[in-house]
Amino acid sequence: MMFLIAVAMAWTAPALAQVAGQDAKAAYQYAMDTAEAGYDAAKARCDTMAGVPHEICVADARAARVRIEEEVTAAQKNTLAAYTQARTRIATAFHERDKTRCGALVGNDREVCLAQAKATLVALQADARADRKAIEARLDANDVKIEAEYRVALQKCDAFAGAVKDGCVSTARTAYGK
Structure with a gap:
């Protein structure tokens, strides 16, 4: 069978x-x-x-x-x-x-x-239910990590001014999908 x-x-x-x-x-x-x-x-x-x-x-x-x-x-x-x-x-x-x-x-x-x-x-x-909850938790944790890394990248951009800062912020937004 x-x-x-x-x-x-x-x-x-x-x-x-x-x-x-x-x-x-x-x-x-x-x-x-x-x-x-x-x-x-x-x-x-x-x-x-x-x-x-x-x-x-x-x-x-x-x-x-x-x-x-x-x-x-x-x-x-x-x-x-x-x-x-x-x-x-x-x-x-x-x-x-x-x-x-x-x-x-x-x-x-x-x-x-x-x-x-x-x-x-x-x-x-x-x-099945437990796996779904675990996957959702991992996805949520990943979103939090990405948001934290994005904030750090923006903080690094604060060291610059003018067009260089604008380029840094643009690059950070692109890199983190913002």
Whole structure:
């Protein structure tokens, strides 16, 4: 079943590389179409099975498709919020897959499997939120550092006068994006 995930990921990389020269909207649509085609192919392979193995196979294919679609969507939006949302949705899709796998078990084994699946989901979602907060904190810290360095550069310009000072201030503004 992990094979399906690896195959799905292999489908996307060439697809994205092939359309890198095209505009972003076409590349996005191509990647989404490729993900859907990969899902359809995986699901067709699953249709040769019956019962629980069929359900597990379909759940694996669905989770792999969600992963590709969410990663492509996040890359297209290219925002921290989009990447966090994608990680959360991917975790949810794989949680659904894990619940399907647990359905094949009975008794305490099933309950333990479901509890483990839920714990994994909670951990992945918490990691996504924590990573987002850490990235935001690093970006804020970087902004503060740049502002401090800019103030130092302006202070150095105070040693000059006239056109030289104006040039120094202009250079500092350009260097620090002000």
